[in-house]
Amino acid sequence: MINKHSSLPLYTQVERYLTTEIKNGGYHSGDLIPSERELSEKFQISRMTVRQAINNLVNKGILYRERGKGTFVAAPKIGYQLKGIVSFSEDMRRRGLEPSTKVVSFKTISNPPEHILNKLACQDEKKVIQLERIRFANEEPVAIETAYLSYKLFANLSEEDTGGSIYDFVRKELKLEIHRAEQQIEAAIVGEKDGFLLDISPGSPVLIVNRTTYLSNGVPFETVKTVFRADRYHFSIEMKNEQEDDHVFSRD
Amino acid sequence: MINKHSSLPLYTQVERYLTTEIKNGGYHSGDLIPSERELSEKFQISRMTVRQAINNLVNKGILYRERGKGTFVAAPKIGYQLKGIVSFSEDMRRRGLEPSTKVVSFKTISNPPEHILNKLACQDEKKVIQLERIRFANEEPVAIETAYLSYKLFANLSEEDTGGSIYDFVRKELKLEIHRAEQQIEAAIVGEKDGFLLDISPGSPVLIVNRTTYLSNGVPFETVKTVFRADRYHFSIEMKNEQEDDHVFSRD
DNA sequence: AAGTGGTCTAGACCACAAC
DNA sequence: TTGTGGTCTAGACCACTTC
Numbered sequence: 001m002i003n004k005h006s007s008l009p010l011y012t013q014v015e016r017y018l019t020t021e022i023k024n025g026g027y028h029s030g031d032l033i034p035s036e037r038e039l040s041e042k043f044q045i046s047r048m049t050v051r052q053a054i055n056n057l058v059n060k061g062i063l064y065r066e067r068g069k070g071t072f073v074a075a076p077k078i079g080y081q082l083k084g085i086v087s088f089s090e091d092m093r094r095r096g097l098e099p100s101t102k103v104v105s106f107k108t109i110s111n112p113p114e115h116i117l118n119k120l121a122c123q124d125e126k127k128v129i130q131l132e133r134i135r136f137a138n139e140e141p142v143a144i145e146t147a148y149l150s151y152k153l154f155a156n157l158s159e160e161d162t163g164g165s166i167y168d169f170v171r172k173e174l175k176l177e178i179h180r181a182e183q184q185i186e187a188a189i190v191g192e193k194d195g196f197l198l199d200i201s202p203g204s205p206v207l208i209v210n211r212t213t214y215l216s217n218g219v220p221f222e223t224v225k226t227v228f229r230a231d232r233y234h235f236s237i238e239m240k241n242e243q244e245d246d247h248v249f250s251r252d
Numbered sequence: 253m254i255n256k257h258s259s260l261p262l263y264t265q266v267e268r269y270l271t272t273e274i275k276n277g278g279y280h281s282g283d284l285i286p287s288e289r290e291l292s293e294k295f296q297i298s299r300m301t302v303r304q305a306i307n308n309l310v311n312k313g314i315l316y317r318e319r320g321k322g323t324f325v326a327a328p329k330i331g332y333q334l335k336g337i338v339s340f341s342e343d344m345r346r347r348g349l350e351p352s353t354k355v356v357s358f359k360t361i362s363n364p365p366e367h368i369l370n371k372l373a374c375q376d377e378k379k380v381i382q383l384e385r386i387r388f389a390n391e392e393p394v395a396i397e398t399a400y401l402s403y404k405l406f407a408n409l410s411e412e413d414t415g416g417s418i419y420d421f422v423r424k425e426l427k428l429e430i431h432r433a434e435q436q437i438e439a440a441i442v443g444e445k446d447g448f449l450l451d452i453s454p455g456s457p458v459l460i461v462n463r464t465t466y467l468s469n470g471v472p473f474e475t476v477k478t479v480f481r482a483d484r485y486h487f488s489i490e491m492k493n494e495q496e497d498d499h500v501f502s503r504d
Numbered sequence: 505a506a507g508t509g510g511t512c513t514a515g516a517c518c519a520c521a522a523c
Numbered sequence: 524t525t526g527t528g529g530t531c532t533a534g535a536c537c538a539c540t541t542c
Contacts, residue, residue, distance in 0.1 A: 009511060029470060035527060046513045048300075051528085061432055064468045068521035068527050075373070075470025085493045121327070180313055181491045187439035187459040187482035205457045207439040216316045218281060218327030230439035237489060239433045241337045261530060287508060298532045303509090319509050320540035 002043040010045050014053035019062060022073055029075040033063065036071070061240075085181050085213065087165040088135050088143070088226075097137035103162050104132040108151065116148045119212050119223040127151040131162055134197055135226075141198045142232050147224040154221075166222060170215075179216040185209050185235060194227050205230040254295045262297050266305035271314065274325055281327040285315065288323070313492075337433050337465065339417040340387050340395070340478075349389035355414050356384040360403065368400045371464050371475040379403040383414055386449055387478075393450045394484045399476040406473075418474060422467075431468035437461050437487060446479050457482040 002013050021027050036054065040047040054071060057063045065071045092099035109130050117123045129149040135142050147166065149157070153174060161169050170176050190198065190206045198206075207228040214220050228235075254265050273279050288306065292299040306323055309315045317323045344351035361382050369375045380400045387395040399418065401409070405426060413421050422428050442450065442458045450458075459480040466472050480487075 011511080037527085046515090048514090049512060052511085054528095061470070064431070064470070065528060066521085067519075067529075070527060072469065074468070075466070075472075085491050178493050179316075180493060182488070183491065184486050184488050185437055185459070186486040187457040187480075189455075189457050203441075203455060205439040205441050207437070207459075214327075216326070217324065218313070218316070220327075228439075234436050234438040236434070236436050237491065239337050239435065239489065241430050241432060263530080289508085298534090300533090301531060304530085306509095317509060318540085319538075320507080322508060322540095 002045065004045075010043075010049050011052040011056070014039065014043065014045075014050060015056055018053065018057060022062065027073045029073055031073045032070045033073060085167070085178055087167045088145070089165050092135075092137045092142075095137075098139075100136040100139065101163050102134040102136070103159070104134060106131050106159055106162050109148075112148065116223060120148060120150045120220050122150055122152065125151055129154050129157065131166075133162070137232065140232070141229070143226050143228045144194050144197055145224060145226045147222055150219075150221050170221065176221075177216040179214055179218075181211050181213040183209055183211045187230070190227070198227070198229050200229055200231070207233060207235060209235065254297065256297075262295075262301050263304040263308070266291065266295065266297075266302060267308055270305065270309060274314065279325045281325055283325045284322045285325060337419070337430055339419045340397070341417050344389045344394075347389075350391075352388040352391070353415050354386040354388070355411070356386060358383050358411055358414050361400075364400065368475060372400060372402050372472050374402055374404065377403055381406050381409065383418075385414070389484065392484070393481070395478050395480045396446050396449055397476060397478045399474055402471075402473050422473065428473075429468040431466055431470075433463050433465040435461055435463045439482070442479070450479070450481050452481055452483070459485060459487060461487065 001017055002010065004010070006013065018027075018033065027033055034042070036047050036050045039050045043050075054063060054065075058065060058071075061074055063071050064074050086094070089099040089101075107130055109128050111126055112128045112130070116128060117126065120128060122128065128151050131145075131147045131149065133145045133147075135145055149166070153170075153176075156173075157169060161173075167178060170178060186208050188206055188208055190200060190202070190204050192202070194206065195202055195204065200206075207230050209226045209228065210224070211226070212220050212223040253269055254262065256262070258265065270279075270285065279285055286294070288299050288302045291302045295302075306315060306317075310317060310323075313326055315323050316326050338346070341351040341353075359382055361380055363378055364380045364382070368380060369378065372380060374380065380403050383397075383399045383401065385397045385399070386393055387397055401418070405428075406421075408425075409421060413425075419430060422430060438460045440458055440460055442452060442454070442456050444454070446458065447454055447456065459482050461478045461480065462476070463478070464472050464475040
């Protein structure tokens with residue numbers, strides 16, 4: 001079950017062993033799993049390696065520890081969970097819908113509004129790419145999206161690329177890693193133009209998501225405003241309780 | 253700068269050393285920080301301990317690594333960031349507003365709707381506590397909140413406790429740890445009753461947040477529906493790119 | 505070739521929980 | 524007292540990047 005000559009790290013193999021046991025019913029919610037020392041002896045690997053595996057599963061919310069007692073299986077998560085940052089297309093597919101896209105406009109803008117430059121941290125260049133798209137699910141319009149992309153990074157983005165996922169372009173063409181996104185979500189009444197494009201009547205509610213997305217070096221590469229039909233879209237997220245820095249002091 | 257006899261773990265001290273250096277301008281965005289081996293020698297601690305400190309800062313988005321190159325300072329985060337799960341009161345205070353609360357009703361319900369029991373995972377008991385509150389910021393109504401609490405856990409919750417934060421009760425009275433929350437966010441037009449309580453006109457948009465919150469053992473303790481005035485509230489979150497399990501296979 | 509982060513070992517002592 | 528997770532050590536070899 002653990003292969004020391006695999007290219008897969010040992011701790012990843014231990015993670016898979018544990019998650020498989022949980023899935024297949026070997027361990028249930030609230031169960032105590034074998035101690036770190038037991039597992040390290042069972043697999044003939046060091047305790048630190050077992051800890052690395054367990055740490056990862058604790059961070060994922062699959063296990064939890066109690067000091068002095070042991071490590072336990074957490075209750076399974078319920079419902080649809082949005083893991084990480086996904087593109088519109090992937091989001092729709094996970095909901096069982098078929099996504100499609102219509103590009104409304106695609107152009108380079110030389111003097112965009114200050115707040116766009118601020119969000120993209122490119123005040124030096126004063127040049128961004130603007131991309132407007134209508135997003136469909138099962139042929140029905142669901143959202144109007146206006147994206148501003150850093151010109152530095154996307155100078156080679158072609159019109160053909162705009163029909164698909166910008167995130168795929170970042171990962172596959174630019175070979176960069178997407179790390180985090182800051183989002184602001186608000187509710188509003190649809191404007192006249194958006195209402196027409198979304199095929200909803202005046203006075204209908206919409207969900208507006210403003211997202212700025214960052215690479216792992218902390219550089220923002222896109223800031224996007226998306227207007228969703230409220231009757232066709234809700235936003236699902238999972239939040240973790242990242243605790244603040246603790247206020248402990250030295251006693252020496 | 254590092255105290256081996258402190259009660260504070262060494263890796264926490266290294267974390268603080270690095271974040272302080274970054275804050276005070278010792279290192280800037282994109283800068284290469286000293287290598288793990290350099291730091292371990294400088295502080296006369298082992299490399300694994302330095303790694304634990306750096307891992308934590310990488311997870312927080314403060315540093316990032318590049319294999320073969322080194323560890324770098326990430327660009328600072330912009331804007332208001334909601335760290336972790338906060339109560340309404342704390343959320344408002346962070347926005348510079350003074351929160352207050354009016355309890356509309358507080359009662360035990362014996363046969364609540366099935367979906368409430370499912371979310372609280374207490375089908376066995378068929379008994380929950382219902383708490384309806386109006387939430388104010390600077391004396392103005394901002395949200396209508398309907399919370400369902402697990403009876404098992406909150407049997408001792410008194411009417412006086414309901415004016416404040418349920419999360420404080422969980423942490424201080426129950427001495428339990430809040431771990432994660434699943435949330436669904438949607439937009440809608442305000443209903444008649446809520447519109448009256450929120451003092452907004454018919455047809456106004458509202459942001460509806462449905463939240464279920466879990467302890468670290470995976471047990472849900474509350475499920476809450478909150479209706480916010482769209483003109484007074486937007487929801488801010490940060491998402492991280494938790495990557496899926498990689499599809500690597502053994503070559504042996 | 506030299507330096508970096510990624511993985512791993514075989515121990516150690518500590519604080520805490522349960523008995 | 525025994526067993527648990529929490530912290531820490533002093534090494535090791537690997538894959539990768541840069542020169």
